[in-house]
Amino acid sequence: MTNSEKYSKVFEKFFSINKSKLKKLKYQSIPQWDSVGHMSIIGNLEDTFKITMDMDDIIDFNSFEKGKKILKKYKIKI
C-alpha cells in the first residue's frame, strides 16, 4: 500500500467517509471531524506513519490537503 493510500484509508475508516469526498474535507466540515475527532485522526496518522507531530503542526492540520503538506515535514511523501 502506498503512503497516499494509507493516508486516505485513515480518513475513510475513521470518519466513515467516501473517498470521493476527501479532497474537500476540512476540520469541522463534517460532524465526525470535531475536536475529539481531530485528536483521534492525528493519533491514527502518527501510528500509521510512526511519527510524532509537533503541536504547531497539529494545530495547522486543518484539512485533508493541508495534512499532506504537513506530513512532508516528517519525510512522508503522499
Place this chain on the structure above:
Amino acid sequence: MIDYVTKVIPGKMANGYKNFTNNEWFFPIHFPGHPNVPGALQLEALAQMLTIAITTLPGNKGRVTHAISHTVRFRREILPGEKLEIETKVLSWKRGLCKGFGKGIVAGEVACEAEMTITIPEILDQYIPKK
C-alpha cells in the same frame, strides 16, 4: 460515586470501591419494591475512577474532565448493601484525550463494564485548529 480509591498508578490505572448502603437516595425510587443501583450511576462510578487515573498525573490536579463517549454493558443488578469494586485501566492518554476500560465487580461477579473516552478540555483545546 466513589467511596475510596485503593490503588492508583497515574496515567495507567485506578482501583477503588463504592458501598451502596440501604439509605442511598435513589433506592426508594429505583424501584419501589425492587431497589437496585441505576445503570447510569454504575457507569458514573467507572468514569470517575478512570478520571482519577488521569487527574493524578503531574499538572492535571484539579482540572475539569468531560465524558466524550462510553459503551457500557450491564451484567448483574447491584442491590442495597452490596459493595462495588471498581477497576479501571488507561488504554491511551495523549494530548488531553483518554481512552480507557473499566469494570465493576460485586461479590466476585462482573456487574458492569465499559469502554470510555474522557477528555481534559483545557489540554485538548490547545491542539485544535483555529477557525
